[in-house]
Amino acid sequence: MKESFSEMRSETYSPEYIARIRWSIVILFAVIAVVLLGFFIDAVSHTSTDTASDMIFFLFFLITGLLAGWLAYQMIRNQDEKISGLLINHQGILFLNRKEKILSEIKYQDLIKSKDSYTKDIYSESQNLGKYSNFRKNLYVHEKDETGKPKKKLINLDVIPLKNRYDLIGHFLKGVQTFRPDLKIDSEVYKDFYLDEKTLRYAPDHLKSDMKVKIITIAVVILVIIAFRYIFLDEV
Structure with a gap:
């Protein structure tokens, strides 16, 4: 069974392209920090300016400068x-460095069943819950913590x-079905990650349909807000 299960590797953008984008962001924050420092120096050189305004410039300078430094360090x-x-x-999901060394891993054998009867063993959930939730979904499994108790784990x-x-998520789910058939996968997972339930391959048509629904939903909400603003509030 192990021999017949194919490997799938991540497909990423070229390292040079990513590096250019990241260094552009670093330079942008550095330039903003320099500009803010200039505003601060100019402000403190004029005694007539408000001290609170001067400190705001200095605070933003510190934030952008530290952020630029942290990004450069990374x-x-x-x-x-x-x-x-x-x-x-x-085996599962292996996280590798540039030398193909395993930095961390999520093994099928380490996954456990959910103790919550209302939660599937493998399920999807918004990154944020409640009023701060968004459309983007993440995949979760269950593992044991240091004390041996079940805990949910984000597949990041x-x-x-x-x-x-x-495609990577679909291949991981295929591995779960192959090596851990005892675990139950929530049916919503296939919809949330635009996967064909039979092949577990990414289905672009599912994404297009979902995006249309989301765009229409957002448009309707905006129209309702505008209508409420101009129809009902004007009567007050």
């Missing part, structure tokens, strides 16, 4: 400690920019 720190690729095989594939995110 760019130049030890590349061998950074995830640069994903591999899904008969967004640690690097991916071209084949949904």
Whole structure:
């Protein structure tokens, strides 16, 4: 069975392209920090200006400067400690560095069943709950924590920019079906990640249909808000 289960690797954008984008962001924040510092120096040189306004410029300078420095550090720190690729095989999901060394992994054998009768063993959920929830879904499984108790675990594939995110999720689910048939997968997972339930491959048509529904929903909400504003509030 292990020999027949194919591997799937992550498909990412070229490292040079990603590096250019990241360094552009660093430079942008650095330029903003320099401009804010200039505003602060100019403000404090005029005693007639408000001290509170001066401190606001200085505060924003610190924030943007520190952010630029942190981003630059993340760019130049030890590349061998950074995830640069994903591999899904008969073991599970392997997070690899540029030298193909495993930095972390999620193994099929470590997954456990949910203790909550209302929650499937593998399910999808919005990144934020309640009034701050959004359309984007994440995949969750269950593992044991340090004390041996079940806990939910996020399958975070967004640690690097991916071209084949949904195919990777589908291949992971295929591995679950193959090696852990005792685990139950919520049927909503296939819809949330635009997968064909039979092949577990990414189905672009499902994404297009979902995007149309979301766009229409957002448009209707905006129209309702506008109508409420101009029809009902004007009568008050």
